[in-house]
Amino acid sequence: MEQSIKFEEAMQKLSDIVSKLENAEGSLDEMIRLYEEGMTLVKSCERQLDAYEATITRLNDSAEGNIDAE
Numbered sequence: 001m002e003q004s005i006k007f008e009e010a011m012q013k014l015s016d017i018v019s020k021l022e023n024a025e026g027s028l029d030e031m032i033r034l035y036e037e038g039m040t041l042v043k044s045c046e047r048q049l050d051a052y053e054a055t056i057t058r059l060n061d062s063a064e065g066n067i068d069a070e
Contacts, residue, residue, distance in 0.1 A: 007048045010041045017041070 005013075017038040021031060 005041075005044060007045060010045050010048075014038055014041050014045070 017034050020026065020034055021038075024031070026034070
């Protein structure tokens with residue numbers, strides 16, 4: 001799986017995987033592979049969200065610092 005997958009792409013793939021798992025499409029081996037792929041995507045999304053949150057926090061802190069300095 002590509003490490004630099006975009007958040008939106010990962011979410012779309014997760015949606016597809018969930019649909020397949022809910023509909024029990026495929027063999028048990030395929031279901032397990034899909035589940036593993038889904039968990040990898042979830043972790044990737046969590047890392048990206050954490051990075052986005054850190055960036056937003058840093059930007060807010062920076063903006064508040066600039067406002068307080070004025």
